Amino acid sequence: MTRLPAGTLREALIDTDAIADNVRHVRRLTSSNVIAVVKADGYGHGAVRSAVAALAGGASRIGVADIGEALALRRAGIDAPILAWLHAPGASFTDAVAHGIELGISSMDQLVAAAAASAARPALVQLKVETGLGRNGLAAADLPTVFAEAARLERIGRLRVVGIFSHLSNTSEADDRAALARFHETLALAARLGLTPPLTHIAASHAALALPEARLGCVRIGIAMYGLSPFPDRTSADLGLRPAMTLRAAVAAVRRVPAGQGVSYGYTHRTSGETTLALVPLGYADGAPRAASGGAAVRIGGETFPVAGRIAMDQFVVDVGDRPVAVGDEAVLFGDPTLGMPPVEAWADAAGTINYEIVTRIGPRVPRREVAP
Numbered sequence: 001m002t003r004l005p006a007g008t009l010r011e012a013l014i015d016t017d018a019i020a021d022n023v024r025h026v027r028r029l030t031s032s033n034v035i036a037v038v039k040a041d042g043y044g045h046g047a048v049r050s051a052v053a054a055l056a057g058g059a060s061r062i063g064v065a066d067i068g069e070a071l072a073l074r075r076a077g078i079d080a081p082i083l084a085w086l087h088a089p090g091a092s093f094t095d096a097v098a099h100g101i102e103l104g105i106s107s108m109d110q111l112v113a114a115a116a117a118s119a120a121r122p123a124l125v126q127l128k129v130e131t132g133l134g135r136n137g138l139a140a141a142d143l144p145t146v147f148a149e150a151a152r153l154e155r156i157g158r159l160r161v162v163g164i165f166s167h168l169s170n171t172s173e174a175d176d177r178a179a180l181a182r183f184h185e186t187l188a189l190a191a192r193l194g195l196t197p198p199l200t201h202i203a204a205s206h207a208a209l210a211l212p213e214a215r216l217g218c219v220r221i222g223i224a225m226y227g228l229s230p231f232p233d234r235t236s237a238d239l240g241l242r243p244a245m246t247l248r249a250a251v252a253a254v255r256r257v258p259a260g261q262g263v264s265y266g267y268t269h270r271t272s273g274e275t276t277l278a279l280v281p282l283g284y285a286d287g288a289p290r291a292a293s294g295g296a297a298v299r300i301g302g303e304t305f306p307v308a309g310r311i312a313m314d315q316f317v318v319d320v321g322d323r324p325v326a327v328g329d330e331a332v333l334f335g336d337p338t339l340g341m342p343p344v345e346a347w348a349d350a351a352g353t354i355n356y357e358i359v360t361r362i363g364p365r366v367p368r369r370e371v372a373p
């Protein structure tokens, strides 16, 4: 029986080679440059290690949501270009510009603030345009004035427009094609106003893998680089990806109980016969969602056992029948299914969510440990 290192209660193993391989795979498949998205602590995998692994796999840039995330990567020694695209209202861009962070710009106010933050060097910006997702990005009506002003600020050396980008809804191929057509119109308008930046990009993992004409020589990859599928009907293996995270815990207690034993808060489960209950020390504080209580399962000793009763803050119980499960045995919640582990999607389905949310919400109490496969 596999056991965890002595003293380890729970951990997320992060296979950084898998991240590098996944980036390599997407680069080859798409023949495009990769912006590796490591927002939200690298979707729970650790932002710095994910960025380092992605760059080793050939990513040319790093993408994050906010400037705080970008600056943390700089402080950790990541010197590759970093793009951040979601800003606090009225934020100063001084630190970001000083550290060479590329600012995703979604309004004239942000463009002006970026130019105002340029000092020793021009601010680096990428103009984000709204093409139908309904989130941030420059509105179609504002494009002529913002593009013209960006071109003027570039001419006078206050900023450099590194890219123009947008983001898709993945609602249907028709919706994504329509957004892509709007994006091409936007790029034509930008060119007429004097902006022909080196980078244009619209595809995240979904379109990068499913809509070749959206690749544009540059794709922003999040979920796929962590080895997970953005599609409900295609697995990691179908896509040639390897899941990078394994979530596991050491069985903390076992108890032989008679029939009729209620298990966990509210007794939503009662044992149907004499059986063994094993306690797994991972709870909703650690990212095992309480909503998954009815349908989730874990792998112990090569067998899969359902969660019995409610998942609590720190722990849950599995009914292992008459199997010789012992304290210290490894209980795997999810990992790489090709290695016999449950897929993270089983937990996502049980909780009524998607794989993105499960890995991203693994809590701070779960140590991440890098592993060589």
Ligand SMILES: *Cc1c(COP(=O)(O)O)cnc(C)c1O
Pocket: 037, 039, 085, 167, 203, 204, 205, 206, 220, 221, 222, 223, 224, 230
């Ligand atoms: C999160 C995000 C991505 C990455 O999306 P995946 O589906 O994980 O590949 C790309 N671009 C933007 C703007 C994002 O917010």
